[in-house]
Amino acid sequence: MITDQEIRLNGMRTLIQALGEVQAERFIALIQRDNFDYTQWQQDLFNEMSVEELSLQAQNHVEENPPQ
CATH class of the missing domain: 1.20.5 (Single alpha-helices involved in coiled-coils or other helix-helix interfaces)
Structure with missing residues (x-):
């Protein structure tokens, strides 16, 4: 089983690969801001x-x- 930190790192790498750095950051901000x-x-x-x-x-x- 992988750690929470590894999940976060893998998730961010995947988001950045798929969206680019700026859009990945926007995605995270949207999730945190909205009642998601x-x-x-x-x-x-x-x-x-x-x-x-x-x-x-x-x-x-x-x-x-x-x-x-």
């Missing part, structure tokens, strides 16, 4: 998608972005 319910957001985000569709998208993403 991550669980509800996730449910709404994937509400219309079946498990099979979600799995296929995840597989495609991994194939297009292999871990380094």
Whole structure:
């Protein structure tokens, strides 16, 4: 099991890689500023998608972005 610090570092690296430094910081600020319910957001985000569709998208993403 990884530590909380490792999770934070990996999360920030992933955000920066995906969004760039400035947009990653904005994302963090938005979450902290808003009354943000991550669980509800996730449910709404994937509400219309079946498990099979979600799995296929995840597989495609991994194939297009292999871990380094």
